[in-house]
Amino acid sequence: MRLYNILFIFIFCCLSCSLSAQGIIGSKIPSVQIKKMDGTPFNTSKFTNNGKPVVIDFWATWCVPCVMELGAIADKYEYWKKETGVKIFIVAVDTVHNTTTVSSFVKNKGWQYEVYLDQDQDLQKAMQVMDTPCTFVVDGTGKIVWMHNSYMEGDEDKVFEELKKITSHK
């Protein structure tokens, strides 16, 4: 019986791999109300960039890999913009009482990203974000073409590769 159970879980894992997240890929950015850093409401359907690609990154001030990823991209952002025209939106998942921390944190880092707050977790739910960091690459038509969870050194290069693919297809 125990062997049967283990075998079942193994088969489940294999099937899970074959069903890896394609669902959100190919979808349009959902239309959800979040907030700008100054507290004014913002609809996520406006995550656009004049027909050029967009990166949406979910992060938190307390998330070490998130900060590593955003720091690594910040060092290359000017080059990425020049090569692909990309605009990066970062969405903080910190709770409301940490809002002031987000503002201080971003200013301290000198990041040039557009920063938003998803305090009600509506955008996280709409985009099925289960953990941070979670990075989405969106093409010029607003279609999600790539996503990745977690971060290790060098993963930012994969984001750039996806951006290059989009711009080279145009």
Next chain:
Amino acid sequence: MRKIQLSLLIVLVVSGIAKAQSLAGGQLHGSYEIDAQTYKPDSIIGAPKVPEKMDMNTYAQMDYTNGKISAGLRYEAYDNAIQGYDPRYNGSGIAYRYLRFADSTIDVTIGNFYEQFGSGLILRSYWQYQLGVDNSFDGARLKYTLYKGIYIKGLIGHQRYFWGEGSGIVRGIDGEMNLNELIPGWDSVKTKIIVGGSFVSKYQTVSNPLYNMPANVGASAGRITINRGGFNLYSEYAYKINDPSVINSYIYKPGQAFLFRTGYSTKGFSISGSAESIDNMDFKSDPTATQNSLDINYLPTLPRDETYQLAQIYPYATQPTGEMGVDGEIRYTLPKASLLGGKYGTELDLEYSSIKALDTTTVNDLSTTRQEYSVNYFSFGKQVYFNNVTFELKHKFSTKFRMILQYDYLTYNKAIVQAEIGAPVVFGNIGVFDGYYRISGSNTLHFEAQELYTMQDQGSWMFGLLEMNFGSNWFLGALDEYNYGNTVVAQQVHYYTLTGGYTHNALRIQLGYGKTRAGILCVGGVCREVPASDGFTLSITNSF
């Protein structure tokens, strides 16, 4: 076991369907997580014999959106709940379902929903799967944009209580005014001001042979946010009328909470300060509920959520019956291309947190446990709950190698924070070295060395971690937590764990084997117990 297999199959079939289609012009998305753990008893670390030998927590969430309409549900199965989760979760079923209509001015939800007013001092419902916290409402919620810059929310419902609902009815209303949107010409003013206020009431008839229990308990709160350039300020005050309960030993004293945060930041430098005062602010929709169940509100904690293993041995848990705390932090970046900053700059971070008892004077005699008291607000009591000084240094040497150094000195009143009678006050020094070496591409070696030096409680600990990432998909890791300073020689145990896993897009599969020390797990000051265990763990998460 059949139930578990059935739930896994449902997840598989549904995710297969969802992968393939958009239904009737709408979009169907979902996510699922499966966590399983096997157990074998270990008397040395205190791992108990678990009769079922294996436990599993599972959920699958499905959301369908078509234009302004959305609907969804979440299936959960705990067969049985993993040790440390409340066993009242044992079982399976639909734990969350909703129907929602939302456009640019009105947003209506019927069914289950989560909500938060301000920072949550009088209302926050949320789901924290890792903590086993779910205090969702089942009822109705309306969000409405009354005028440009004026936003109101109203809700009514019962709260989730494991596989049922609490009998208390919660009603709440929240209003927020963004003055820069509201007042003509203020949209270009540099100073941004938002004010808000809320009122929450619960209703429940409770029969108690000893006390006259109020059926209606109300709470109100006001808040303000100010931003100007690099300056920011957030403050909130909350007041709750008398609410006798198990948690406050049935006293009739009103509760109050005050939260204040301010800071200034510019590129390479920031300074922030926070203060918090909490008095008798536990607010549940049932006065007999305990632990994290049926919480209507959330009391934020000031200290940072520690991410390093040994610093997590003594996490702080907010004390809803009363505490007074302050926190200050300075961050400074030594510029790039300077002598100390090196090629990439060096980030320095110094944080101090101190939390003590409220300054109170008991007004009752000492022959009763129902101690009424008066409070001298904004004054510290004598008893220390938690003190922590953290210094952190981050430096990137090259594109291949970066490191983080952290030092903590903490004072931790375990008897208060973990409610463990007779536990000592712990004084600890913690050192952390965290390094990342990029071998090539995304092949990265991650290594940590940590030391917690203390003479109290279980004594000193050492920790080592080696983790290798092969590209962005595969990882292998080994860690060892060694309680070398335990005064009981037999308990100088190595808590080793071996893990391996695979990630691709949103899919993450992780398999591990090893020993877990007993302790508590806290997120944002909310905690649950984690018992000692020895065995295999499997975790699968995915979204589609």
